[in-house]
Amino acid sequence: MPSFDTVLEADLVKVKNAVENTAKEIATRFDFKGTSASIELKEKDITLIGDSDFQLDQINDILRNKLTKAGVDIRFLDIGKSEKIGGDKVKQVSKVRNGIEAEQAKKIQQLIKGSKVKVQASIQGDAVRVTGAKRDDLQAAMAMIRAEISDFPLSFNNFRD
Helix, strand or coil, X not given: CCEEEEECCCCHHHHHHHHHHHHHHHHHCHHHCCCCCEEEEECCEEEEEECCHHHHHHHHHXXXXXXXXXXXXXXXXXXXXXXXXXXXXXXXXXXXXXXXXXXXXXXXXXXXXXXXXXXXXXEECCEXXXXXXXXXXXXXXXXXXXXXXXXXXXXXXXXXX
């Protein structure tokens, strides 16, 4: 029976390269000289440190540009709130989304069940598997998911006939 998986996976190598390029640019920019501006990636958390919220916004802007140039959708970033740390420094932690959360998976499953397309959706860990009798139905389901779910960049893999 034909099937495909709906997944949410960022290319972590490209994300790492974008963070490293952002760190290089921060080190060489004149307006960041002598400040505590920095960026680092641990696991799937990107930590930005700066002297003010304005500086964090500048670092975020550089990061977004580098991610876009690397071909990574910025919707993968779940940007956290800025919080004060010792002295006059500010910190912000952004998470790189990887895997569909249970709430989002249920939303996709309900979307498919509510449609007139003859396919079934089942939640498989952090992915949603869609199966159907015809390949055309699966392609219609893909188009519907792309059109309805725009808050995060979904991709489709494991297409089987």
